[in-house]
Amino acid sequence: MNGRVREYRVADADAVIGLHRRTLLAGHEPEPDFAAYLTAFYGATLFDHPWVADDLTSSVFEDADGAVVGFVGVIPRPMVLDDRPLRAAVSVRFMVDPDHPHGPLAAAALHRRFLRGPQDLSLVENANDAARRVWQASRQADVLTTGSISWSVPGSATAGTGPVTELDPGVLLDLLLGAAARYRLRPHYDEKSLTWLLDHLTGAGYRGTLHAHAVYTRDGRPAGWYVYYRRPADRPGYHGVLQLVWDRDPGPVLEALRAHAGGSDLPIHGRLQDGLLPHLAAHGGTLSAGPWTVVHSPDPRIRAAFRAGDAFLTRFEGEFC
Secondary structure (H helix, E strand, O other): OOEEEEEOOHHHHHHHHHHHHHHHOOOOOOOHHHHHHHHHHHHOHHHOOOOOEOOEOOEEEEEOOOOEEEEEEEEEEEEEEOOEEEEEEEEEEEEEOOOOOOHHHHHHHHHHHHHOOOOOEEEEEEEOHHHHHHHHOOOOEEEOOHHHEEEEEEOOOOOOOOOEEEOOHHHHHHHHHHHHOOOOEEEOOOHHHHHHHHHHHHHOHHHOEEEEEEEEOOOOOEEEEEEEEEOOOOOOOOEEEEEEEEOOOHHHHHHHHHHHHOOOOOEEEEEOOOOOHHHHHHOOOEEEEOOEEEEEOOOHHHHHHHHOOOEOOOHHHOOOO
């Protein structure tokens, strides 16, 4: 026997962290804050979050000697299509030891196990080119073109903006539910799960400091909101956007984000959304392909909602590690 897929256990955490270091960090040791995050994520978060389900668990592939060769994390997420509840499963940190002779077998077996789960919708939003091709081999998968284009724009300490206020979980929940209600397919949140998610994102300090702000026009009308990581100016990288949502015009929200991130030479990075491109171009924004967002479902109604742009999906619903 070459190996087998089995359920991921807490006892596997050290082996999977080692696999993460070899495959996703090119063998380098993580910075201390990232190392602490990985320990908590693989050792606790995957077993203790608001959406834990016994029939939707993370998996490892172990060889005949019991060594962990591959891993796929699974985060169940509740969603709604029209008024029908759905179960989504997000693929998290899919990785396989490239030097192991059974690496290709492990990758195929883990991917097959994931797609054959009880979920209505499977999702990955951080796939590289190789992973995208594996997903696209299924006729029931679609690459979300807009959600797979990344943008980068400079901050601006002089950007003009209206008032900005901090968002607490309760207010953000009301905004999320209101914005998502315009779409056929949307995530389901309550205050408990959203509070947990914000706490979890805040704890990822290696990415920067999390900021969630409501934005208003100069005459005081609600314009939208943003959630992003502001990275310290003395650390390389970028300010990462998790949500950028607007009512009618993305301009005031993008300007407020640029103003808040201003004073740093680091760029702001996010995922493209319909209506945003002209505003990015006006401020010297650039685009690049990937990472790829891919959805898979045996239900044609779910795939049709994504194809029609009638799905509310942000990085809150993606690979949040």
